[in-house]
Amino acid sequence: MDMQSFQKGEYAAKDDLLGYRLIEGKKVGEYSFNSLGFRGKDFQVSKPKDTIRVMCVGGSTTIGSNAGGDNYTYPYILEELLRKVFPKGQRIEVINAGVFGYHSWHSLLRVEKEFDRYDPDFYVFMDGLNDVMAAYSIDKKALEHFANGAGSPYLSQLVNNNSESFVGRISAFLRVSALYSLMEHAGRTVQDWLESLNFDLKMREKMGLFGYRRNVERMVSILREKHKGVVLLNYPWIVDGTMKNEESASTLPYRIDPGLLKLYDFGRAYVQRTNAEIAAKLSVPYVDMQPIFDEQAKEWGLKRLYSDNLHFTRYGNYLLAKAVCRELVRNEAFTHMAGQAAENVNLDALFPEMSSWRPLEPGEACMGHDLVGWFGVCSAKSRIHVSGLDDIEIDPLGKWRWAYGGMIGLKFTAEAGQRLRIEFAINNPIPGQGLSIQANGVEVYKATDIPAQKWLVEKREGTCQITAKAGENQVNLVFLQGNHQGFDFAPADARTLNAAVLHLSIDNQ
Template identity: 25%
Template sequence: MRARRIFLLICFSGLLLAVTAFASELALRASGHISTASIHAISNADFVRVPGMFEPSQSVEETPHPKLHYHATINSLGYRGPEFQRISPPHVIRILCLGDSGTFGQFVNDDETLSANLERMLRQEGNSVEVINGGVPGTTIVDQVEILKRSMSLAPDIVILTFSENDITDLEAEPSQFAALAENRRVKGRTGLKTVYELIRDTALFNYFLKVRATWNTYSAPHVSADVPSSSPEDSATRHEQLWATYAHHLETMLQTLSNRNIRLIFNGYPTHQRIGADTFTDDRSRIQLSRAESLAREMGIPTVSLLPSFRETGLTKEELYHLPYDGHANRMGYVIQATALLPALRESIQEARNNISPASQP
């Protein structure tokens, strides 16, 4: 009799849990604030098969916010955007865009990303080009060097590296995004867990859990008490310079990797919305970091495009260039202006690529 009561209690608890989960799923979907689908990172099986960083052959309508709906497609090689051949067709100049979520095109459709705009504009000028979107959200230069290594099999003729203004502070992350994605692949590949993950990954509840976990990680980070002396200004300045040294080292590594194969590198300085209109920076380090990054690239002899003048010359407000007030990423207009500003440097690099037989572009 007691065993029967325990069994009924377990059944009732399970039913109650299922009903609660179902109701929560419906409520989250109805809210419009949680995606029921998202772009998935690549698995271990595909990681050794294709060069991209995303699960191949995805087509997703992401709805992270009622005002931020966008369509994202991942091709069969694991890159965002349309299909292209692994081997570059003859006489086609191949351009690879590297960067974080800004390069990936967070919150804009496939045909509105930087790479899509560049390809369209260059083809309209009569250039035979392919522009590959190698952007991966959450990455900085340490990760982008690794992504470049994986993408070298595509034999790009030109690489555009976009500097985002969080790239320096993101170097503090432990582990790096590339290492975190490797751990993610390992966990998802465990026997049994893979099946469970595939069943729940496109539910609102699971995506809500990921959002809550990210928020928790942010706010549960150790905070320094007001009674405990924080690091001295000298220590803080030293650490800041160490991060810049790390960035410079990896930029030099990327440049040498490309130069050794006669591949041209263009440095693209992308401004935060805080630079449009009134100055809202609270410290000088942040205020000068964009110009410092651009100066660093120029000192290395890298053709450098500063987007800030182009953004300001439009006379548009930050709300007209970015997804404000909902998000700080560029909107459709921001990507058009960015692509237009890059055209002169790209035209020159394309001409150089045509005038020189690049070992990287040979089959």
């Protein structure tokens, strides 16, 4: 059933039913998989007494790719929110059943074959993204064969839809109409419009063959028969529905092939419309995240929401969790089990680490993490403003950031007075280099006559303690010598380079 030729990597193993599944008890990078093969902490197979169990089902956007850690996925955050909103009712468990690359066929098979053993009370489904990607990448004839094998009741209608001739008729009409000149005047040729229309028609046909709508409706019907609650969660796409070319792609914070823009635009419109129609037809609670993310993007920018072109930051996952939480608070079946919701709960105030999070900007770093190797997320109160430290550079011997201009400046705000530890490691290219570390004007470390060192092999390491005050603090690492200041170790580089910084961090003592 692995329709996407998904790259399984170290965290998945072959599976006869699903193609592949996560390896139980495995930890890879930021991902921890429990003894049952789900991301997050362990739980009992048999649902404990007086427990409400919610199963979040989907692909990489559910499992939380690039979120920064197990605790920053939307299922984890949802459990935290629900426990705050329903403090006196039954215990609430939320299971993260997302798997990288899974689409609606995987979800349907798991509903039919696997999930009953865990006895969830409610399901939250966020599928569609991987269905679009799979349908796009698979040849139409292969999809027809696949659909025949799946017994699609709509197959003959879909296959017999002659989209090519339909486009031809539209083209002939437009070329003799006033609309033709109007569209050209607006800077959009009929040919461009027809190509877009033709692409959409072909993709609708392929999505019909792939079976997204049929699969979701089947899942809902199965769970209804078992008296389970269902919420459909619509995936929010990073595109705004109007991006058509390389110029449009350049406005996104992450690189995307301009050729994929029309696929993203199609996916946004198709999945949103299909989910809304299914929800209306089957009277299923529906949470559409697209308008929520669109509004947030206008106010805060896309980088606060997305960690790449497809996946979410911890703030994006917080928005998903908060929207689902609000839907469950309104759901009579859920509140019947969970009890009375607490009144006037300010979720943003209860979870400031989530609600106030924003991505690191150029010139910022994060307290408690290596300034030379940290690419993750950072809360507002842990943010450090950095000067005199260039971008990360990498070669086969390692990675570093050049200290330049004679001083590295680290500015941060502390909520109260506290003791902090500074750790550093530098590779020094200048004979007789000196280094002084000063905290709020007081020297706390000094080294003189540091010898020149073999490039990225030798290093000078050090540790010192500082006393931070409540409010704004300034730590400076001051170098005695630099490139072009009596010693040119890099004559062709105009920068006043002082040392290659291999490690630098400020953390609680």
